Amino acid sequence: MRVNFTVNGRRYEADDVWEGESLLYVLRERMGLPGSKNACEQGECGSCTVRLDGVPVCSCLVAAGQVEGREVVTVEGLADFAAHRAEQHPGSGCAPGACGTALDQARRWQADPAGEEARETGELSPIQQAFIDAGAVQCGFCTPGLLVAADELLERNPEPSDADIREALSGNLCRCTGYEKILDAVRLAAARAEETV
Amino acid sequence: MDFLRPASWEEALAAKAAHPTAVPIAGGTDVMVEINFDHRRPDHLLDLNRIGELTEWEVGRENVRLGACVPYSRIMEHLRAELPGLALASHTVASPQIRNRGSVGGNLGTASPAGDAHPALLAAGAEVEAESVRGTRMIPIDAFYTGVKRNALEPDELIRAVHIKKADGPQQFSKVGTRNAMVIAVCAFGLALHPGTRTVRTGIGSAAPTPVRAKEAEEFLNAALEEGGFWDSRAIITPSVAKQFAALAAGACNPIDDVRGTASYRRHAVGIMARRTLGWTWESYRGNGRSTEGAA
Amino acid sequence: MGVTGNPTSINQGTRTKGGIGESTLRPDGILKVTGEFAYSSDMWHEDMLWGHTLRSTFAHAEIVSIDTSEALATSGVYAVLTYDDLPSTVKNYGLEIQDTPVLAHGKVRHHGEPVALVAADHPETARRAAAKIRIDYRELPVITDEASATAPDAILVHEGRSDHHAGHVPHPNIVHRQPIVRGDADAAAARADVVVSGEYVFGMQDQAFLGPESGLAVPAEDGGVDLYVATQWLHSDLRQIAPVLGLPEDKVRMTLAGVGGAFGGREDLSMQIHACLLALRTGKPVKIVYNRFESFFGHVHRHPAKLWYEHGATRDGKLTHMKCRIVLDGGAYASASPAVVGNASSLSVGPYVIDDVDIEAIALYTNNPPCGAMRGFGAVQACFAYEAQMDKLAAELGMDPVEFRQLNAMEQGTLLPTGQVVDSPAPVAELLRRVKDMPMPPERQWEVAGEQADVRALPGGLSNTTHGEGVVRGVGYAVGLKNVGFSEGFDDYSTARVRMEAVAGEPVVTVHTAMAEVGQGGVTVHAQIARTELGVSQVTIHPADTRVGSAGSTSASRQTYVTGGAVKHSCEAVREKVLEMGRRKFGTFHPAWATAELLLEGGKVVTDGGEVLADLADVLEDEAVDIELEWRHRPTEAFDLRTGQGNGHVQYSFAAHRAVVEVDTELGLVKVVELACAQDVGKALNPLSVVGQIQGGTIQGLGIAVMEEIVVDPRTAKVRNPSFTDYLLPTILDTPAIPVDVLELADDHAPYGLRGVGEAPTLSSTPAVLAAIRNATGLELNRTPVRPEHLTGT
Structure with a gap:
């Protein structure tokens, strides 16, 4: 079958998709x-967490055919997505719960060509930078999913408690770090966002 | 394999009538695992994601009509007051990502004894709105589970909604797993106080071939509460009553030994959870609980 | 983080930014956070096929017949291979003993053994075709434990063994046996005032690296093959792959693809040969990616073990003797079992002084899943048992468990049961003191003023099982002893190629090794070493491949020591060469070239007084210095097969843990509240990475304490839980705070005084958690993982 959808602001069309394929397979392969x-x-x-119309989901459990016409953000588009959000909400200073990306906003969101360039020159979203700085990356296989999940947490709740962070990330396994540095990274990203307000 | 993408409920019913073996897929949290691991190759997948009404709910006077595909995260967020037991159960489902996709309709469709929603539905009281091109029928939740991963649906029927009694008293849900998050139930227990009818209802998960109510325990407790005048006095429930209730709840189990736990542990744990959830809800009813919803 | 001791002085480039001792950031970090880092499962090639492996559904069976005709006739299928299609006379592989068939021949010996391969244009096509392969099995009885393996009429898992252990084992179903005898344990036992014994059971743990076994094989025009794969040791793979393909090693070119964790599980081959066979047969690139279900069958696991221990002590708390017998289940193929036996036996005494010991360790051949390397490698199982024994003894003597351990702690100069002297710092008592002195975590953290209990801080977590009812706190301690590097006379070396050249007027260094970066941060450390040694800030890490000499395995906590040592060694040679060039070019201009101690710093040649003599770019001009050298740590010896005597190990690593747990004693659920660790690392080359290793290892130890176990049905030898639904890894809600105290007492034998870091924390974490649960419940708990059934007696 054929599936059309938008990933990181770009329209994609996939042909000859087997009906049992997952969104994850279509993205990857x-x-x-x-x-x-x-x-x-x-x-x-x-590890396969993406935003589907703004909502974090496991892309391995979304059938490819279910994504027809929908918007997906993956780790590859996270920096642009975060940059766009920062433009919409400068300083990320909104109150908890008031800062989420509404579904219609997520649908309207398009990749900014300038953003694409910026990312190529090494610009990262705050959560990506914090993961590197805090030593939250070892083998890195869990990292993309954690970044998408953690970025969404901070979008909803810019000042999460440790328990909030743990709960929000409880669906993301990491086998290398023991999670301490991942907690550090999320705390760091939250603290940096607060400083810029 | 064919992928059917009905744009409306009527189209979905027609597709299910034309292909009774079609497997409905909504959140995909069960179906896709089976496909990814090559456990299942249905001829047709019937996608329900495009039918907007399935993710909506209506709060009526007595019931909440919950669309089959309302994700657990929405239930946690929006229906804690009306459906506290189900909201608590929803919070124990897998992970945030899964709760954003999984739904009560999926739990009912799969009808695994380990589904987290079942004990809460049994305890609250619910009816499943099943529909086919032939018409609509309401299936009482007590009659819905017919065997291990089997339910009362006809091959051409789809679940449109679940009608769940709005809470008229405190409700609780508790589940044992060997991990502190993202875990399938070793066993689970739901309990709802219904002060309006002066009854207590329960639900047990993962401790019998199907989700079950601990009917004998309920009857014992109903009688004990009535006889002791507890509903009016709101006195602390006598420990011996709580103990007997727990023992009867454990006795309602018909569990197996499997890789997740032993039968005797399941019985034991259901008894403990029965006693604790009764304690929490009763404290709430007495006015000492800070909420009917539990924490976190 | 406390830092104690005197690291070996470093007389080169201490002022170069980004050198050793700094927490420089990972060079692969940006790629990993943007999703661009290419893991082995991300490999893609135009026109590539998908490989699929058909695996046995029985643990032990004769293969009566295989019919592939229907599978081959499937549209989209390019090849179906069985044993009969293997191109070479060599049809087995193995790390030490070549007992593992590439594809089953006449018999399968464990559940999930590869029997046939399919290549097709889509993974689903390959799966459907594989389902059409008809295999007629005749089931055989399964061997699952020591009794069934060594029964007089036991079926031999491997008939006609001729490997080098075959001659000394008491039964052909025993892979290897290592006794160690020192002093006279029986005579010493007579001096004991207290004797305790116990039988301990250690479950089968899975490495559960997140990146599944995967890779891409691309056939080459010269008849060879290029293989991109995730592994721990490229050259060991190559040595096993090439003969089976019937190719010389130079026609199998291996490149390390991104590795999503390893922990020992990638020491053995998985899909490597299979992908190459399919690529060579079809003439097309072939990608194989296991899913999680298959991954549980695709690699070896940690040996489950039964351990019997007896210890004695005098009334004043001195250990008198130790006897132990350790039975490791190696499963159907040898893998690393012989070396695991060597470790389990030689480290079975733990970090204690005991003069009179009687030790025996064996590994079995059974029809259970093959077991081999996993972080901690034999020492983990022993530590679980001897630490339980230490607590038992302390209790019998009415002593504090930490003081009792300190009283018997080994130190520098202690003689091990193998007769080897511990010739570097062994701060066992100090590490225990440090974890004991850390502040205790607050009690009842689930209580929130004015609100209901926060279940996230309670046993059961989000499942809402308790609001504080039945919850009891417990505290436990443990300390462990791990060897670093390959032992028992193995020629353990690494190779590094270091190149220095001037690019656009700036000196640039390239470090090329075959070291497998599996997440541990070796690439970070290599760049740091090069900066320190060569005073050049711009260091490039060349991708790891087989075009450079072997680096040995990323295991045994050895890479920073051995490949780090090789990088240092090659850098030193490059430095000498560069200084020689400088002397030649500029020596006549300044007498210091001949007389002063010269350093490379900040891209310049400077005197030890800080005077700049030349820019490196001017020294180099358009000439590149390019040196590849091997480097070895000091040699070790094999253990005597009867007495176990021998200088078998090169270095030791020590960590201690204090676990604080809260147990719901009614439901048997555990919340680990804190796992504090103190570890001696000799010298922390990258403190951030060191702490990350310690925390990660600690949590793998927590996993096997309370939840992780591969469950094998004893009647069928089949795996019952090959999925992440039923093989549970700790989530972030299961893991506690992990305060880490790093000690730096230099080992003068090692580069920069460093000590291997990765494994030691995995040892002591598990027994510390068990000790804390025992402390909370008063139960004996001789088995790990602890399940709710064990805590509730149900």
């Missing part, structure tokens, strides 16, 4: 976007 990871393919690790 048909669209050249292998950033979302295939660690368990059963929704038990979160």
